[in-house]
Amino acid sequence: MLILGIETSCDETAVAILRDDEVLTNLVSSQLLHQQFGGVVPEFASREHMRLLNQMVTDTFKLSEIKPENIDGVAVTRGPGLMGALLVGLSFAKGLAYSLNKPLLGVNHVEGHIMANFLTCPELKFPFLCLLVSGGHTQIADINDFGDYQTFGRSVDDAAGEAFDKAGRILELPYPGGPQIDRLAHQGDPEFYKFPRAKVRSDHFDFSFSGLKTAMLYLVRQRGRDWTQEHLADLCASYQEAIVDVLKVNTFKVAKSQRAKKIVLAGGVAANSRLREVFENEAARLGIELILPSLKYCTDNAAMIARAGLEMLKRGQISSYSVSAVPNLRLSNN
C-alpha cells in the first residue's frame, strides 16, 4: 500500500510517501526562523506551513515517482500540537483526499512516534514497553496493540524535551536546546555537578523535571555568566545525566514489574546519544531486547505519520471529513 504522510503539528513541515514499511521519500523542513525568538512562535509556524506544504507535497510525489492517483490513503497529524499549525496540514490533507477520492487518515502524532519503530525494525511485533520522550510528552506505556495502551508513568510537569530546551535557554544555547546539550555533553564531565533526581512517589513511575530546571536556573544565577560559560560542557553533561538517569530508573523499574521482554524508545529525545547508550547497556545487562528508532525517525517527520496511517487503513479506521484538529490529544485506547 502507498500512503502519503503530512506532518505540521509544530515547527517541522514534513511530507513522506511510504510503500508499506519502505520509506520512498521523507522530506522535513525545520523552521529555523523560530531560533531568533528562543522558541516556537505559533503564528509564524502556521504561516511557514502554508508557504511550504504545497510545494513539498509536489516534490515528494516527484521524488518518489508516484502519481497522486496511485496512492491508497492520505495520513495527516490531527493532534497533539499547535492548533493553527495542525489546521494547515489537516485542511490540506482533507482537500487532497477529497479531490483524489482516497481515504483520509487523521493520525495521533504520539502514535506516529511509536510507529516510527516499525520503519527501523519492520519485524517488530506488539506487545512491547515504550518510553515515549518528546518535547511535549514523557510517558511509559505498554503498547499491547495499535490503539491498546496501558500507561504506567508520565511527567507531572515538564516533558523531558522541555527540560532540555529550558536548560538550553538558561545556558543561552540556540533553540532547541536538546541537541545542543547532547553535543556539548560529549566534552563534559557528567559528575561535575549533582543535579537532583526527583522521585514523585517511591511506589509510582511518574516523572518530575521542573525541579531540575530550577536547580540549573539557581546555579547559573548564583555562579554568574563567566563561570557558566567556562563550565558549559560540564553543566550540559551533568544535567543530561540527571534526565537520562531518571528515565532509565523508572523505565527499567516498570520493565521489571511487568516482566517486559522488549523496550522501545520513541520521540525526539530518543535521539539523545547518552540516553541510547545508557539504555543499550542496561538492556544488555538485564537481557531485555531494546529497539531504537533511527535518528531521522526520532524527531518529527511524516514517515512516522504515514506508518501510523497505514496501520489505521489496514484496520479500516478511516477518518471522516469532519475530523478536527485536537491540540491536546492524548495517547488513549481506541
Ligand code: KG4
Ligand atoms: O518529537 P519531537 O521532534 O517533537 C515533539 O513531538 O515534541 O521532540 C522534540 C524534542 C525537543 O525538546 C528537542 O530538544 C528534543 O526533542 N531533542 C533532543 C535531541 N534531539 C531532539 N533532546 C536531547 N538530545 C537530543 N539529541
Ligand code: ZN
Ligand atoms: Zn513529535
